[in-house]
Amino acid sequence: MKFSSKIEKCGQSPMRKFAPYADAAAARGLHIYRLNIGQPDIATPKVYFDTLKNFSRPVLSYAPSTGLPEMLDAVVGYYASFGVSLERGDMLITNGGSEALQMLLSCILDDGDEIVIPEPFYPNYATMVNLTGASVHPLTTCPEENYHYADRARVEACLTPRTRAIMITNPGNPTGAVLKPEELKLMLDIAKENDLYIICDEVYREFTYNGEPLLSALQYEGFEENVIVIDSVSKRFSACGARIGMLISRNRALIAHALKWCQARLSSTMADQLASAALYSVGPEYFDAMRKEYRLRRDTLLRKLREIPGVVCAEPKGAFYVMAALPVDDAEKFQHWLLTEFEDRGETLMFACGGPFYATPGRGLNEVRMAYVLEAPQLERAMELLAIAIERYNKR
Amino acid sequence: MKFSSKIEKCGQSPMRKFAPYADAAAARGLHIYRLNIGQPDIATPKVYFDTLKNFSRPVLSYAPSTGLPEMLDAVVGYYASFGVSLERGDMLITNGGSEALQMLLSCILDDGDEIVIPEPFYPNYATMVNLTGASVHPLTTCPEENYHYADRARVEACLTPRTRAIMITNPGNPTGAVLKPEELKLMLDIAKENDLYIICDEVYREFTYNGEPLLSALQYEGFEENVIVIDSVSKRFSACGARIGMLISRNRALIAHALKWCQARLSSTMADQLASAALYSVGPEYFDAMRKEYRLRRDTLLRKLREIPGVVCAEPKGAFYVMAALPVDDAEKFQHWLLTEFEDRGETLMFACGGPFYATPGRGLNEVRMAYVLEAPQLERAMELLAIAIERYNKR
Numbered sequence: 001m002k003f004s005s006k007i008e009k010c011g012q013s014p015m016r017k018f019a020p021y022a023d024a025a026a027a028r029g030l031h032i033y034r035l036n037i038g039q040p041d042i043a044t045p046k047v048y049f050d051t052l053k054n055f056s057r058p059v060l061s062y063a064p065s066t067g068l069p070e071m072l073d074a075v076v077g078y079y080a081s082f083g084v085s086l087e088r089g090d091m092l093i094t095n096g097g098s099e100a101l102q103m104l105l106s107c108i109l110d111d112g113d114e115i116v117i118p119e120p121f122y123p124n125y126a127t128m129v130n131l132t133g134a135s136v137h138p139l140t141t142c143p144e145e146n147y148h149y150a151d152r153a154r155v156e157a158c159l160t161p162r163t164r165a166i167m168i169t170n171p172g173n174p175t176g177a178v179l180k181p182e183e184l185k186l187m188l189d190i191a192k193e194n195d196l197y198i199i200c201d202e203v204y205r206e207f208t209y210n211g212e213p214l215l216s217a218l219q220y221e222g223f224e225e226n227v228i229v230i231d232s233v234s235k236r237f238s239a240c241g242a243r244i245g246m247l248i249s250r251n252r253a254l255i256a257h258a259l260k261w262c263q264a265r266l267s268s269t270m271a272d273q274l275a276s277a278a279l280y281s282v283g284p285e286y287f288d289a290m291r292k293e294y295r296l297r298r299d300t301l302l303r304k305l306r307e308i309p310g311v312v313c314a315e316p317k318g319a320f321y322v323m324a325a326l327p328v329d330d331a332e333k334f335q336h337w338l339l340t341e342f343e344d345r346g347e348t349l350m351f352a353c354g355g356p357f358y359a360t361p362g363r364g365l366n367e368v369r370m371a372y373v374l375e376a377p378q379l380e381r382a383m384e385l386l387a388i389a390i391e392r393y394n395k396r
Numbered sequence: 397m398k399f400s401s402k403i404e405k406c407g408q409s410p411m412r413k414f415a416p417y418a419d420a421a422a423a424r425g426l427h428i429y430r431l432n433i434g435q436p437d438i439a440t441p442k443v444y445f446d447t448l449k450n451f452s453r454p455v456l457s458y459a460p461s462t463g464l465p466e467m468l469d470a471v472v473g474y475y476a477s478f479g480v481s482l483e484r485g486d487m488l489i490t491n492g493g494s495e496a497l498q499m500l501l502s503c504i505l506d507d508g509d510e511i512v513i514p515e516p517f518y519p520n521y522a523t524m525v526n527l528t529g530a531s532v533h534p535l536t537t538c539p540e541e542n543y544h545y546a547d548r549a550r551v552e553a554c555l556t557p558r559t560r561a562i563m564i565t566n567p568g569n570p571t572g573a574v575l576k577p578e579e580l581k582l583m584l585d586i587a588k589e590n591d592l593y594i595i596c597d598e599v600y601r602e603f604t605y606n607g608e609p610l611l612s613a614l615q616y617e618g619f620e621e622n623v624i625v626i627d628s629v630s631k632r633f634s635a636c637g638a639r640i641g642m643l644i645s646r647n648r649a650l651i652a653h654a655l656k657w658c659q660a661r662l663s664s665t666m667a668d669q670l671a672s673a674a675l676y677s678v679g680p681e682y683f684d685a686m687r688k689e690y691r692l693r694r695d696t697l698l699r700k701l702r703e704i705p706g707v708v709c710a711e712p713k714g715a716f717y718v719m720a721a722l723p724v725d726d727a728e729k730f731q732h733w734l735l736t737e738f739e740d741r742g743e744t745l746m747f748a749c750g751g752p753f754y755a756t757p758g759r760g761l762n763e764v765r766m767a768y769v770l771e772a773p774q775l776e777r778a779m780e781l782l783a784i785a786i787e788r789y790n791k792r
Binding site (some may be wrong): 001003006007011012016037039043048049052055058059060061062065095096098099102106108109110111113124132133164195225226238241242254257259260261264266267268269271275 | 397398399400401402403404406407408409411412433435436437438439440444445448449451452453454455456457458459461491492494495498502503504505506507509520523524527528529560591593621622634635636637638639647649650653655656657659660661662663664665666667668671
């Protein structure tokens with residue numbers, strides 16, 4: 001039986017690819033420090049579960065395709081709290097930020113079209129772009145330059161007659177790069193001048209570690225037709241399993257097209273929309289505590305990582321990942337070895353291998369992304385394991 | 397700003413298109429009998445809400461991309477109860493049957509490919525097919541022949557070198573047609589002989605009214621590579637708002653490709669998977685009562701509908717819809733008039749207009765789909781209103 005050329009082009013998620021080996025290792029009794037997936041360990045606010053506890057109705061009906069009013073209003077209120085004025089009609093509630101991205105890309109990309117994305121980038125972007133028949137045009141960045149991409153000449157060099165959009169993640173996954181307000185403005189300017197959409201994945205908005213105010217592309221006036229924001233409750237409230245995200249844009253023609261996708265899949269879940277709406281009632285102290293905790297983890301991970309000879313990495317300014325080049329021949333081989341042959345006192349570790357974070361063939365093969373989603377002492381130990389493993393791996 | 401050619405081809409959901417007019421009519425104080433959406437009014441089993449009440453964990457994490465073990469096992473157990481032996485690896489849990497269909501079509505259809513679907517069909521099928529760049533090749537059926545399509549010559553006449561799959565809904569939405577076991581077997585034979593996928597949307601499996609045993613394409617041996625079943629908890633347990641569905645196939649290569657989509661969207665919701673798994677604990681008495689109730693409704697609706705001069709319709713054998721040709725010039729104009737100009741004792745009604753249920757241009761324009769999801773006395777009154785409205789509309 002034949003499969004579509006589009007799905008054939010897609011690879012497995014590098015974050016989940018080694019799951020079978022991890023399962024086998026865990027079955028052998030090994031403890032695994034899992035730095036491969038951006039699954040926070042911060043407690044989910046209790047109000048989520050309280051809302052579910054009180055959720056009952058005679059018939060569990062479809063929600064409106066655009067989103068439940070409670071959820072739409074929670075998002076409107078959240079953005080208003082830092083000066084972004086939105087209406088219900090500027091957004092659609094989706095099954096996670098992922099679905100927002102899927103529907104958006106379907107609305108704007110045709111076969112053969114191109115989308116510019118700074119690399120390294122979140123690998124699922126490539127899968128989603130491939131499924132539309134379009135392709136990623138990478139804007140290559142490197143740790144030596146702190147993954148800097150907001151440079152007019154470099155961005156413009158990536159534009160072709162088939163370019164339809166620029167997509168950025170701010171704060172960045174996997175790089176941790178955070179745009180300065182004037183850098184974000186520059187990206188918006190370039191998009192507008194070239195009649196392009198600019199897709200801003202802002203799901204890590206709260207995760208910055210140098211006291212930056214909340215930043216969104218929606219704060220800038222004059223880019224209403226160009227700016228599309230992807231957002232989600234997953235990282236913000238440590239509620240990945242709620243699968244509630246949103247597509248936000250003041251481009252009403254775009255929202256109208258995306259609504260056709262929304263209607264075709266009927267609605268997002270009723271219970272999770274209600275419980276996610278309630279999450280927006282947590283106060284700033286929740287985010288302050290979270291930022292403090294992640295900052296400690298970042299500093300811990302980075303300190304230990306930099307002690308390992310031959311490692312190259314930049315300091316992440318936001319999100320909760322660090323991208324690093326390791327002194328090994330191939331990160332995938334190394335990961336496979338870590339799960340099948342290595343152990344130290346019954347422990348090993350997982351990361352996401354770097355290759356799929358790049359669209360340029362051959363790049364990132366010795367790089368890894370590590371999510372600092374464990375407590376500091378665990379991260380210390382994980383980095384100790386990494387140091388031991390690198391040494392042992394290279395001496396085989 | 398430009399949009400993709402694929403989304404431009406898609407229309408609004410005919411079930412939801414008149415929602416703004418309905419909102420306005422309701423705001424004027426009108427009561428609307430809503431037969432437009434297949435939203436059952438049967439009570440959702442309490443075990444769904446009980447499960448949510450007891451759901452609590454420190455961190456609401458992602459579920460596995462393939463589905464939560466509890467949910468996978470519930471589905472395995474349900475199919476085993478009528479003799480279909482499945483393993484966890486034969487399925488993926490999805491955000492409703494809709495997402496199962498989206499991911500499946502992405503896996504098998506390329507630009508220019510064709511999929512054969514008996515028409516009239518569920519209009520969201522066309523949206524989902526359009527978004528892959530493929531097109532629907534309709535196998536036209538009519539009420540005078542009870543929407544019969546399982547005919548070798550008629551099916552084969554639809555096949556071209558670009559045909560990749562045949563898709564059927566059994567029991568049928570919107571027609572209520574139910575395949576006899578030998579008819580289903582014929583469809584599978586034709587698919588296999590022509591190296592085609594056969595997609596069987598079986599979400600209405602329990603909704604048959606002549607004592608038929610539970611039927612699934614998965615019951616037939618020798619079609620492991622061809623058969624793909626779409627299923628969902630939405631209609632079965634009156635739990636549309638849970639958005640939990642599944643893609644089932646013994647074609648493991650297909651499941652492996654679909655998993656790439658699943659990984660790209662990370663997971664389906666945690667709470668709704670747990671609560672939906674619990675739904676499978678309801679006993680046969682739940683379905684018996686439900687069937688009895690829907691049968692009464694079907695009979696009521698049909699009796700009243702057939703009293704209206706000039707109406708053409710077949711008796712639906714399953715699902716909970718009836719497709720009918722009305723003696724009006726255009727169902728959309730009539731629906732608009734019903735919501736903006738008509739009322740009888742403060743009441744009016746909604747249905748889904750027939751045109752979008754057909755891929756053949758010009759067909760179905762005076763047809764409507766009505767969902768018998770209200771209690772019998774309400775359906776009686778709705779049909780009274782329809783009779784009055786048709787008469788008044790044609791006398792304008």
